[in-house]
Amino acid sequence: MLEVIEKGIEKIAAAPPCVRRRDGTDAGRRVVVSTVVLGMALLGTAIPRIGALALSAQETPPTTIEPGSSWVDPEHGHRIFRLTGSGATHAYSYWTALNADNSMLFGYTGEPTLWDVEFRDTTVAVTNQRPAFSGGVQLYWEGFFWSRSNPDEGWGTLSTTSNSRLYRYDMATQTPTLIKDFDADSRFSSMFGSGVYLWQLQTGHLQERFAASVRNSSGTVVGVVVWDRTTDDLWTYETPAGEAIDEAHVSNHERYVYIILEGRQSQILDLSDGSLSPILDRSAGHPDMLDTEAIHAGDNGALGYSLVSPYDTRTIFDWPDRTVPGNEHTSTIRHGWIYSSVYGTDGTRDVIYRVRPDGTEWEILARHFSHTGSYSHIPFGAVTYDGQYVVFNSDWGGGQVDIYAVRAGEGEDIPAQVTGVEVKVQN
Amino acid sequence: MTTGSFLLDVAPARYLRRIGGAFSVGALALLAAGCEAGVLGPADSAAADIWVGWDRQSDPSVAEYVVYVGTDPDEPQDAVVVEAPTDSVTIRGLEQGRYYVAVSAVSARGVEGPLSEQVSVDVQ
Numbered sequence A: 001m002l003e004v005i006e007k008g009i010e011k012i013a014a015a016p017p018c019v020r021r022r023d024g025t026d027a028g029r030r031v032v033v034s035t036v037v038l039g040m041a042l043l044g045t046a047i048p049r050i051g052a053l054a055l056s057a058q059e060t061p062p063t064t065i066e067p068g069s070s071w072v073d074p075e076h077g078h079r080i081f082r083l084t085g086s087g088a089t090h091a092y093s094y095w096t097a098l099n100a101d102n103s104m105l106f107g108y109t110g111e112p113t114l115w116d117v118e119f120r121d122t123t124v125a126v127t128n129q130r131p132a133f134s135g136g137v138q139l140y141w142e143g144f145f146w147s148r149s150n151p152d153e154g155w156g157t158l159s160t161t162s163n164s165r166l167y168r169y170d171m172a173t174q175t176p177t178l179i180k181d182f183d184a185d186s187r188f189s190s191m192f193g194s195g196v197y198l199w200q201l202q203t204g205h206l207q208e209r210f211a212a213s214v215r216n217s218s219g220t221v222v223g224v225v226v227w228d229r230t231t232d233d234l235w236t237y238e239t240p241a242g243e244a245i246d247e248a249h250v251s252n253h254e255r256y257v258y259i260i261l262e263g264r265q266s267q268i269l270d271l272s273d274g275s276l277s278p279i280l281d282r283s284a285g286h287p288d289m290l291d292t293e294a295i296h297a298g299d300n301g302a303l304g305y306s307l308v309s310p311y312d313t314r315t316i317f318d319w320p321d322r323t324v325p326g327n328e329h330t331s332t333i334r335h336g337w338i339y340s341s342v343y344g345t346d347g348t349r350d351v352i353y354r355v356r357p358d359g360t361e362w363e364i365l366a367r368h369f370s371h372t373g374s375y376s377h378i379p380f381g382a383v384t385y386d387g388q389y390v391v392f393n394s395d396w397g398g399g400q401v402d403i404y405a406v407r408a409g410e411g412e413d414i415p416a417q418v419t420g421v422e423v424k425v426q427n
Numbered sequence B: 001m002t003t004g005s006f007l008l009d010v011a012p013a014r015y016l017r018r019i020g021g022a023f024s025v026g027a028l029a030l031l032a033a034g035c036e037a038g039v040l041g042p043a044d045s046a047a048a049d050i051w052v053g054w055d056r057q058s059d060p061s062v063a064e065y066v067v068y069v070g071t072d073p074d075e076p077q078d079a080v081v082v083e084a085p086t087d088s089v090t091i092r093g094l095e096q097g098r099y100y101v102a103v104s105a106v107s108a109r110g111v112e113g114p115l116s117e118q119v120s121v122d123v124q
Helices: A027-043 A186-192
Strands: A019-021 A070-072 A079-082 A104-108 A112-119 A124-131 A153-157 A165-170 A175-181 A197-203 A209-215 A221-228 A234-238 A244-250 A256-262 A267-270 A275-278 A287-289 A293-297 A301-306 A313-318 A328-334 A337-343 A351-355 A362-367 A389-394 A402-407 A422-426 B007-010 B023-025 B028-030 B048-053 B062-070 B078-083 B088-094 B097-107 B119-123
Touching: A153 A197, A165 A197, A186 A221, A186 A234, A197 A244, A209 A244, A221 A244, A221 A256, A234 A256, A234 A267, A244 A287, A256 A287, A287 A328, A293 A328, A293 A337, A337 A389, A422 B119, B048 B097, B048 B119, B062 B088, B078 B088
Parallel strands: none
Antiparallel strands: A019 B078, A070 A079, A079 A402, A104 A112, A112 A124, A153 A165, A165 A175, A197 A209, A209 A221, A221 A234, A244 A256, A256 A267, A267 A275, A287 A293, A293 A301, A301 A313, A328 A337, A337 A351, A351 A362, A389 A402, A422 B048, B007 B088, B023 B028, B048 B088, B062 B078, B062 B097, B097 B119
């Protein structure tokens, strides 16, 4: 399902009936702006909440949430559910922990783990904990992508240090399907040789083009491979001598790949012609993608980096107080919002927030109450495909890390799923 | 590009909102600009119409419904936006083939809800 960002809803009063394609190449930002403008127009005024940033340092959580129960943060008004109770984490902000209909949770308990999930008004049933991959094919936990359209399916790379394979995996039936053996493709092997493996799979909204880091047997990222499952087109990028690759991201409509290099200018690979362009040096943290823009949110605010004009950048919003060092962030983008989970070294920004892509409106959803003393305690807020929940890790004041979800839809007008669809042929 | 081979009709009679310009998708083609309510042009005599209906939502924040139509079950190519409380639309001029349809609701602030279950139909 496409997001509002891509929908391109231009409000033209009494306009005639028309139809549009879903894959307009540059609709993203233009549409977002029009959507926000619409909201402002309908409401009379925008609802900028910038200014209410006098966050005090995070204290001990006022309550413990039992597994399966919830609590409404009185400060921010959103309901927080605790999904696990015996220690678990989810992967990262790019990889939604919940599947397309929020009925399955994918996480990690020392091994890739799956749960059945049923959200209710104030409780959540999380049952049937089991290994995520029970058959002979094990996929990497990090980099597993749920399908946006099929709740049972996802994509992942083979968990190995010697083979480069991409699978589609039916989680309901535990059936893996090999869709690409890169080792058998000379375009891949001629660049990277044998004995390499794939890491940190990424894809866009179409889920047709996949990008992954390529690691050698010692774990060094030697490049990036991009593959189109519909055309079998394949692109490779070799790590420049003396450089290191962090990760590669695919833009929403899968034209651009943002290759993040450590210690030098990152690169934009335009898949339409295979050209490379340097992008303005990024801020700290990890981005998520719009159609023609990479968003770095959380590190002292939110910044947009153009993929089309790679030296163009814009400030989406700033935290007023920039005195707190050491913030990290993650960000994800759904339904006209950029979501980010952040933490500061003094605890003053340990929140999950969202901001409109044009910066006109933002909201703190919740404090995550995670004391981020170690990497696994970072919340890695990941918004679900339908925009209803942001799943995050938290030690909830310094204890065991478990998986939580804040209901982003509460207080927000996300319509319910349409039912009763019927189609009849006439004539 | 063939224009005017794809028609829309809305019941009850309300207008659709324009959300794009001219485009073509495979055998389907239309010119969005300048179309009148319910009619985009003369139908192809060899083509058929489909009627799409759904349960109207009681949520007052729902401002529109988006009807996605396409021949690819994984990625419907076309979208028709109708203003709530409209709960059906007729799409005319479809050529022979299997079409997949899903509907979503959009709030007044432009937030789209999840897609409905996908329904397929064979146009003979």
